[in-house]
Amino acid sequence: MNLDFSRIYGDIPYITWGILTTLQFTLLSVLFGFMWGTVLALFKTSPFKPLNWFGQVYTSIFRGTPLLLQIGLVYFATPQLLVFNGKPLDITPLQAGVLTFTLNSGAYISETIRAGIQAVDKGQMEAALSLGIPYRLRMVDVILPQAVKNILPALVNETTTLLLNSAQVSTIGVTDILRRASIVGAEKYIYFEPLLFAGLLYYLLAMSLAVGASFLERRLQASG
Amino acid sequence: MVDAIFKIENLCKSFGKLKVLHDISTDIAKGEVVAVIGPSGSGKSTFLRCMNLLEVPTEGKIYFKGVNIADPKSDILKIRQTVGMVFQHFHLFPHMTVLENVTYAPIKIKHVPEHTATQAGLKLLEQVGLLEKQDVYPSKLSGGQKQRVAIARSLAMEPEVILFDEPTSALDPEMVKEVLEVMKSLATSGMTMAIVTHEMAFAREVAHRILFLDAGRLAEEASPEEFFTHPQHARAQQFLEKML
Ligand SMILES: Nc1ncnc2c1ncn2[C@@H]1O[C@H](COP(=O)(O)OP(=O)(O)OP(=O)(O)O)[C@@H](O)[C@H]1O
């Protein structure tokens, strides 16, 4: 097997620019996924049973079916399900991807946050209760900051997973790193070089997250 | 009695099948300091925690300023804002500075202007001797200091009663005194207090009345003088022999 990267020199910028799409996609999904995951975690720790139940079932469905299938469903089914002013709702591949990843990572992140909430010392809740702090403030100002601090490393891991899984949106046509590499491959009938290069880019992104995470962890430990 | 802050009638509490409090009735007057003592597991914490509804009574009535708080319709948040609590393990908010711990609740739930709350908070920190620690995080404090901050945090809500659950039991011996001093001066200033404690000398000196709990019953209720010199109940006699 002969590897000859000189054949894709001209395409390297094109593939590299895919980082922007991949990052944009990952950031949006993590942000929305975190918000949705927080809501789900509050459902799951709520004393109100129907919310509990909803959170459990939701999570088990999204963790129990393939992500690729969820992407396909959201992308192809949304226009048929949601009709707006008599016209099917147009959804771009990127929007469909972000929506799916938000729904999906929300399920995973909610489990992490739930564990984080439950790991906060019970006394914190009692102290907040005994001061007469209402539920919303109790969670937002007392419990969640401590929960999130405990699970920050785990959240960074989730982000890495999401970043790597984001390559799956190339199947619905988002021109992210992987999609661009495939396009180059298809045009020139060479697959190894563009895919290897795309792999390198993903690896570098994942490693930067890992480095960021360990830096963060050390900072957190220092702050006691 | 008109100025009873708490009027407790036939209070019972069970955890599942386990009956922890049996038929407890007593009053706490405004300005009174009541010490709750008794063997481990006798229900002292549970009794105290019923008074701010951290535990919901199974039966009986607890009137706080004339309102039965055991009634499910009562406004629990409002009641807790006027009944302070200090815990054995402090439970300061670790992600807030000392001053923020003290001013958080007044600012966020009583909507006291930040400036006013800060002034009041600093005054309280001065009162418990920790003014210089205002910007420090709780993890940097000793146990005794943490407990004094916790007392200040509770005072910041201007409660009408403060419940103390073994406030010095988690402290190294050399720190017990600084906390008891603060509590003593609170008692002198007329604060109504219910204190679960194993510090017999403190109870004898500071409390106006002793409640002795045994196996979930209010076995004896007496002035400190009577209780410590002529305990009536056999269990109280045994308990005191062990303690003193
Ligand atoms: N949440 C709970 N669920 C079940 N049982 C409980 C609960 N809280 C307390 N108990 C039980 O109720 C009894 C009284 O407990 P409580 O903590 O009130 O005693 P205490 O007098 O404060 O003891 P100590 O001096 O050890 O603090 C004990 O048998 C305890 O195991």
Ligand SMILES: [Mg+2]
């Ligand atoms: Mg106790």
